Amino acid sequence: METQDIRNAGLKVTLPRIKILEMLEEQSDQDRHLSAEDVYKRLIQQGEEIGLATVYRVLTQFEAAGLVKRHHFEGGNSIFEFNRGEHHDHIVCVKCGRVEEFSDEVIESRQKEIAKNLDFSLTDHSLCLYGICAHCRTAATQP
Amino acid sequence: METQDIRNAGLKVTLPRIKILEMLEEQSDQDRHLSAEDVYKRLIQQGEEIGLATVYRVLTQFEAAGLVKRHHFEGGNSIFEFNRGEHHDHIVCVKCGRVEEFSDEVIESRQKEIAKNLDFSLTDHSLCLYGICAHCRTAATQP
């Protein structure tokens, strides 16, 4: 139950927080990466009366609590994703915006090596590949 | 001469463009990664009368021409860097903002492999490590 997650974060269990956390947990693999605006629009569509400012505040609090991860893909704005614990990186289609996840042990260990060599104690990293997905390549060839 | 770079980009050779390109080329290894605001403030300090809007326009044009690279490190705003051609990634100190560059063949080839497996044709990537640099760790221990 997401109720417990919210409580564990030291936050009161309120309707906006439950709805937002539910939404982030339930998104299918194909669009689990939402901007604050995305979350807000979906809440409105669901008939919830939750303000955009609240969405920003809640997402920021969830981020601080480690419940969600914030990404800065190309485009300036923040993209949020429920934190399922298992680390992964992203590949984004620059045509359609499709996001896929991957994780690679070789890359992970090289990163640690590099940080050690440069004498940094690594706290985090972000790796994002950009490309054109198979579907968009096909669409381009046969319009 | 940066004059030729500007001409090759199909742009007129103007004072703002020359000054901005000079600045980006001359920054030492230690702070070669500047926001539009950084560039603007330094121009003012140098006594140049160049508007912030022009800085944004010129940087965007330079980016389109491949003369500079735009990064989205943590913090929302864009960071610009002169494009010396040789690809590299970054490691940023989360305490002092120090930026260092590195490049790693193992990571590069793994990325290509991953994109191939997911059936994306890779166009770009961004990898940024975050950590605490040796200097900041020392400073924290002995305040």
Added chain:
DNA sequence: TTGGCTGCAAAGATTTTGCAAATGG
């Protein structure tokens, strides 16, 4: 000369904050 370029101010986009009313524990 003339089309591109610039500075300024104003508009946009995204995110944060102040505040009174609502609400969870």
Added chain:
DNA sequence: CCATTTGCAAAATCTTTGCAGCCAA
């Protein structure tokens, strides 16, 4: 109850755009 939380509107950031005058070619 009462500290937190919320919604709204206003402010703060960062970036882009419209326009009249300026300038490189």
